[in-house]
Amino acid sequence: MSEIIISNLLSPVVLFFVLGLIAALVKSDLKFPTALTETLSIFLLIAIGLKGGIELSKYSLEEVYRPVVATIALGSLLPIVVLTLVKTIKLDTKNAIGLAATYGSVSIVTYGAAISFLDHTGVSYEGFMNAMVVLMESPAIIVSLIVLKLLERKEMGKDIYSSQKIAFASPNTSFLDKEVLKEAFFGKSILLLLGALLIGLVTGDTAIPVIQPLFIDLYSSVLILFLLSMGLVAGERLPEVRKHGIKLLLFGIILPIVGGILGVLTGYIIDLSLGGMTLMAVLAASASYIAAPAAxxxxxxxxxxxxxxxxxxxxxFPFNLIIGIPLYYQFASWLL
Known part of the structure; x- marks a missing residue:
């Protein structure tokens, strides 16, 4: 276990993230232009979507329907788990919902780092796992917002079930705001992931000669640049988190471990490989900082x-990058 963690710590991906973290903590003048960070993010979303679509084109519906159903179910369950755990620190409803949506959704960069980790260790994984990233983005956001609406109506002293009927029956009242649904299904990250996935699915292997020079060969290098910028952002956010006490800080570690265990168990139930179980764990353990915050x-x-x-x-994010990914890999190894 210690060898796996040390190997992960010494990878260029993690070391450049640590470099960005240190730069922020010592208040260096190192900055990433917002446009560049946005461009790198778009690149990663397209690259993962394309690779997922191309790999998905090699599988039949019969082979992928169980992972698809399991991923959507897991994404819907996670916000409920988060809300249950957050009760112990008595966080107010709105901030608890914020954590549920964020921790139920996924971090595309953490997933990319997990792929690099598996490639580095020589562990294979199911190609369709890249498609699961897209499926895991929206369920938690939608479930969290539905729970919020239910809680608000309960607090107002209304009957939840009759309120739902009114909401769906009345043209002037909506259970979920259209803008919320638009963000959940057509936000930048989901649109790019889903669009690139469909393009890869339609074109299959014929697209590889076109996309390989940019989206395959340069993927690891672009990931390094993006993680350097994320290190800067993470370092700037640390003081904000410390303001809310040690219990909240601990939740930043407890929640991904709980999610990782649920992800490993889900992967085991649907017969994924060691690499697939690790990636499912990473999806469940990571926290969104693009789609969920936007919604x-x-x-x-x-x-x-x-x-x-x-x-x-x-x-x-730092916990998953440095310790979490090898930890979930070890969980999966023990289970197998």
């Missing part, structure tokens, strides 16, 4: 970004 800004503006975004970037 939360629209639908739950009262939720404090320094809590859900600060915890995701300042604590969980």
């Amino acid at each position: 939360l800004r629209t639908s739950v503006p009262e939720a404090n970004p320094s809590i859900y975004l600060g915890l995701a970037l300042g604590i969980t």
